[in-house]
Amino acid sequence: MNINELGEFGLVDRLAKKIQIRNASTLKGVGDDAAVIAASSRCSLLSTDMLLEGIHFDLTYVPMKHLGYKAAMASFSDVYAMNGYPQQMVVSLGISKRFGVEHIEELYEGMLLACERHGVDLVGGDTSTSLTGLTIGVSVLGECEPDKVVYRSGAKPTDLVCLTGSLGSAYMGLLLLEREKKVFEVNPNAAPQLTGHEQIIEKYLKPEANREAILSLREADVVPTSMIDISDGLASDMLQICKQSGVGAHIYLDKIPIAKQCMDMAEEMNFDAVTAALNGGEDYELLFTIPLSLHSKVKDLGGAAIIGHIVEQSKGALLIPPNGEPVRLQAQGFR
Amino acid sequence: MNINELGEFGLVDRLAKKIQIRNASTLKGVGDDAAVIAASSRCSLLSTDMLLEGIHFDLTYVPMKHLGYKAAMASFSDVYAMNGYPQQMVVSLGISKRFGVEHIEELYEGMLLACERHGVDLVGGDTSTSLTGLTIGVSVLGECEPDKVVYRSGAKPTDLVCLTGSLGSAYMGLLLLEREKKVFEVNPNAAPQLTGHEQIIEKYLKPEANREAILSLREADVVPTSMIDISDGLASDMLQICKQSGVGAHIYLDKIPIAKQCMDMAEEMNFDAVTAALNGGEDYELLFTIPLSLHSKVKDLGGAAIIGHIVEQSKGALLIPPNGEPVRLQAQGFR
Numbered sequence: 001m002n003i004n005e006l007g008e009f010g011l012v013d014r015l016a017k018k019i020q021i022r023n024a025s026t027l028k029g030v031g032d033d034a035a036v037i038a039a040s041s042r043c044s045l046l047s048t049d050m051l052l053e054g055i056h057f058d059l060t061y062v063p064m065k066h067l068g069y070k071a072a073m074a075s076f077s078d079v080y081a082m083n084g085y086p087q088q089m090v091v092s093l094g095i096s097k098r099f100g101v102e103h104i105e106e107l108y109e110g111m112l113l114a115c116e117r118h119g120v121d122l123v124g125g126d127t128s129t130s131l132t133g134l135t136i137g138v139s140v141l142g143e144c145e146p147d148k149v150v151y152r153s154g155a156k157p158t159d160l161v162c163l164t165g166s167l168g169s170a171y172m173g174l175l176l177l178e179r180e181k182k183v184f185e186v187n188p189n190a191a192p193q194l195t196g197h198e199q200i201i202e203k204y205l206k207p208e209a210n211r212e213a214i215l216s217l218r219e220a221d222v223v224p225t226s227m228i229d230i231s232d233g234l235a236s237d238m239l240q241i242c243k244q245s246g247v248g249a250h251i252y253l254d255k256i257p258i259a260k261q262c263m264d265m266a267e268e269m270n271f272d273a274v275t276a277a278l279n280g281g282e283d284y285e286l287l288f289t290i291p292l293s294l295h296s297k298v299k300d301l302g303g304a305a306i307i308g309h310i311v312e313q314s315k316g317a318l319l320i321p322p323n324g325e326p327v328r329l330q331a332q333g334f335r
Numbered sequence: 336m337n338i339n340e341l342g343e344f345g346l347v348d349r350l351a352k353k354i355q356i357r358n359a360s361t362l363k364g365v366g367d368d369a370a371v372i373a374a375s376s377r378c379s380l381l382s383t384d385m386l387l388e389g390i391h392f393d394l395t396y397v398p399m400k401h402l403g404y405k406a407a408m409a410s411f412s413d414v415y416a417m418n419g420y421p422q423q424m425v426v427s428l429g430i431s432k433r434f435g436v437e438h439i440e441e442l443y444e445g446m447l448l449a450c451e452r453h454g455v456d457l458v459g460g461d462t463s464t465s466l467t468g469l470t471i472g473v474s475v476l477g478e479c480e481p482d483k484v485v486y487r488s489g490a491k492p493t494d495l496v497c498l499t500g501s502l503g504s505a506y507m508g509l510l511l512l513e514r515e516k517k518v519f520e521v522n523p524n525a526a527p528q529l530t531g532h533e534q535i536i537e538k539y540l541k542p543e544a545n546r547e548a549i550l551s552l553r554e555a556d557v558v559p560t561s562m563i564d565i566s567d568g569l570a571s572d573m574l575q576i577c578k579q580s581g582v583g584a585h586i587y588l589d590k591i592p593i594a595k596q597c598m599d600m601a602e603e604m605n606f607d608a609v610t611a612a613l614n615g616g617e618d619y620e621l622l623f624t625i626p627l628s629l630h631s632k633v634k635d636l637g638g639a640a641i642i643g644h645i646v647e648q649s650k651g652a653l654l655i656p657p658n659g660e661p662v663r664l665q666a667q668g669f670r
Binding site for chain 1: 344350356362363365367368369370371372373374375376377378379380381382383384385387388389390391412413414416417423425426427428429458459460461463465466467468470472474475476477479481484486487488562563564579666
């Protein structure tokens with residue numbers, strides 16, 4: 001269905017009908033000049049992301065529903081990375097003529113599924129035409145007890161560096177999807193070869209923000225000294241903690257968890273799996289530091305692994321291979 | 336300067352240096368996964384807007400600094416329209432290769448000037464490349480005492496319909512700038528003829544969100560029964576109040592304030608000034624309703640004019656000319 005048939009207000013009404021409110025703090029959602037959120041004794045956390053077609057996603061192989069899910073998850077992940085819980089979300093869309101009402105409904109479906117799983121209310125937005133492509137803006141509001149907010153700036157020498165889940169899979173998933181796209185462009189009858197690669201594809205197309213890790217930190221009564229989510233890659237994100245905390249870090253290469261399917265695909269493509277882990281990004285795992293004295297609690301932290309420790313700034317931010325010379329962690333620029 | 340020389344992080348650092356924090360509630364601004372805002376006994380108001388090049392602005396005649404100012408003002412206006420005060424803002428930018436560091440700094444300058452004038456903190460953002468054009472996403476967080484939030488849904492029959500400032504000027508300013516652009520395209524040596532039209536041009540390029548009106552409502556101890564800001568035009572925005580309040584409205588055509596420069600330009604262009612007021616939009620004035628019993632207080636409300644009254648839904652949403660038949664108010668669709 002053509003969006004012009006419905007008009008902006010019609011489209012917004014249609015999308016709004018599917019929204020359910022889950023948080024008692026959401027006094028007013030979609031439909032006014034601003035959403036209204038009840039006062040609380042907790043701090044508010046506010047974060048924003050923008051996803052642009054052709055830069056952040058390729059609709060050749062990213063289904064609209066997955067895209068909506070991922071856009072929401074990426075924002076939720078920023079709130080978890082502060083040790084908080086996402087509660088409300090607003091969404092802006094710039095939509096070119098190429099898209100019909102059904103496309104936007106699918107995108108919304110993915111967003112609402114993410115909201116349902118993470119207890120978030122979609123409370124507002126802004127919808128307009130665009131000249132080219134699809135642009136998605138997501139801002140999310142979360143909350144946290146004032147004394148439990150975790151910044152990037154609190155890491156101290158001797159702290160342990162911990163990481164949830166595994167790294168590199170999202171990037172290898174992207175490389176696989178790019179490869180199959182090229183095959184398809186040459187031969188439109190070729191079926192994509194994706195069997196056996198579910199882990200890396202799901203990690204790229206449908207990542208899950210790590211709410212469980214935050215719940216287990218809470219349960220183990222551990223407040224990390226610093227935390228960030230892995231959106232740009234381990235190297236870049238570790239350096240953010242180092243920079244803001246005024247410290248260095250030693251990361252042990254053989255401690256970085258990499259999933260088997262990620263390893264396998266890297267080998268098949270003759271690509272270095274460690275590079276995918278260090279610089280690939282979009283894993284949405286949590287990188288955090290805890291005092292050495294809490295060493296024994298790590299086993300309770302939802303499968304988090306110790307991958308290194310914090311050192312004095314003068315000792316550098318280094319990646320240490322099992323045999324061989326340490327190398328400096330390097331951030332990537334615009335991707 | 337080329338943005339790639341600085342890189343994403345370099346650009347963000349450079350922009351962040353100019354930011355000042357003004358609200359004690361802003362515990363952490365730019366530089367972490369999310370901004371942190373202190374708990375308060377007031378409600379939070381959350382609103383978002385997206386501005387796309389070629390749809391919402393034309394950089395041929397909109398200077399970057401003005402664009403930044405206007406993008407921020409449009410968002411602040413949404414918070415004022417809830418009877419609240421904007422406090423924190425996050426900004427997302429999608430930037431194509433065409434733009435240099437200086438362009439983005441100018442855009443930021445305009446945003447920061449708007450923040451300074453309205454006491455708002457810029458607390459975060461997301462910056463990325465785009466394939467074409469400039470995209471600006473602004474989300475703003477405001478606050479309001481729980482019992483003073485004004486929705487679009489509270490208007491009651493017999494309420495007075497009030498409007499701050501005048502309408503139509505922003506749209507006539509846009510038409511003038513479009514005309515001068517066409518002249519320039521034909522004859523690049525022609526200087527734009529803008530003298531004497533400052534009011535309409537300023538209203539389009541550098542609108543001011545009406546904080547004063549909210550302060551005078553507060554001072555006069557008046558809480559409107561409903562309120563909205565004029566972003567889509569009086570007709571469309573009045574209909575939003577009617578729809579959400581389940582009422583009708585009678586608006587008197589000769590009571591709609593239209594500035595002299597707007598009238599003059601409309602005459603010069605052979606355009607109907609009333610159409611500009613009804614459907615032009617982007618005036619960022621406030622349209623609100625108050626109980627009839629507060630009639631005597633209107634003179635204290637910062638120059639607000641009474642332009643009509645609320646009626647039962649069955650009596651319709653009508654524009655009533657001094658002589659002649661009433662006509663139904665009609666909303667515009669996608670613009």
